[in-house]
Amino acid sequence: DGGITQSPKYLFRKEGQNVTLSCEQNLNHDAMYWYRQDPGQGLRLIYYSQIVNDFQKGDIAEGYSVSREKKESFPLTVTSAQKNPTAFYLCASSRGSGTYNEQFFGPGTRLTVL
Amino acid sequence: AQKITQTQPGMFVQEKEAVTLDCTYDTSDQSYGLFWYKQPSSGEMIFLIYQGSYDEQNATEGRYSLNFQKARKSANLVISASQLGDSAMYFCAMREGPSNDYKLSFGAGTTVTVRA
Numbered sequence: 001d002g003g004i005t006q007s008p009k010y011l012f013r014k015e016g017q018n019v020t021l022s023c024e025q026n027l028n029h030d031a032m033y034w035y036r037q038d039p040g041q042g043l044r045l046i047y048y049s050q051i052v053n054d055f056q057k058g059d060i061a062e063g064y065s066v067s068r069e070k071k072e073s074f075p076l077t078v079t080s081a082q083k084n085p086t087a088f089y090l091c092a093s094s095r096g097s098g099t100y101n102e103q104f105f106g107p108g109t110r111l112t113v114l
Numbered sequence: 115a116q117k118i119t120q121t122q123p124g125m126f127v128q129e130k131e132a133v134t135l136d137c138t139y140d141t142s143d144q145s146y147g148l149f150w151y152k153q154p155s156s157g158e159m160i161f162l163i164y165q166g167s168y169d170e171q172n173a174t175e176g177r178y179s180l181n182f183q184k185a186r187k188s189a190n191l192v193i194s195a196s197q198l199g200d201s202a203m204y205f206c207a208m209r210e211g212p213s214n215d216y217k218l219s220f221g222a223g224t225t226v227t228v229r230a
């Protein structure tokens with residue numbers, strides 16, 4: 001089945017630690033995205049990548065880093081510089097540019113900083 | 115400035131009735147796409163319906179229809195014959211053209227609760 005997988009589903013980390021969230025897609029999509037969602041709120045864009053080996057900052061990139069070495073993978077690292085990392089993180093992908101291309105979402109990772 | 119505005123934080127609807135979720139948007143692009151997503155309590159985002167800025171007819175997908183009023187920059191979602199499984203958060207989103215790198219902007223969402 002084609003889709004997007006994110007792991008782990010729940011993640012706990014201690015303050016001051018870096019943590020990497022996984023996102024893999026087998027939809028052969030060119031573009032991938034990372035969003036953050038806080039309780040009761042909408043999605044905010046962290047980083048996005050339209051092609052391999054290229055990525056751009058979104059609206060709230062500070063304290064996060066990404067890589068895009070393979071088309072199917074777009075891992076997100078939450079660094080210790082992120083002041084309030086506890087949130088729900090969603091990864092998405094789409095075929096590419098074009099205003100008509102919908103984004104497909106993974107199941108999300110809930111990150112809690114202890 | 116907010117690109118997508120959803121003014122209804124929460125709504126209650128009786129089972130089998132219709133409900134309209136409001137969405138207004140702000141863009142200077144001529145070519146853009148409007149999307150509605152459903153997010154149940156599990157957290158997954160489910161694509162519901164799409165409307166292109168050049169589409170002359172309102173989009174429909176099963177029990178979902180989009181009331182697109184371009185001049186008023188509104189794209190309201192209508193859910194007909196509500197079911198208990200429709201209880202979820204609903205997000206309106208807009209994808210603009212190359213000047214905005216085709217990024218998707220989301221509204222704050224509307225929580226819908228369907229009552230039996």
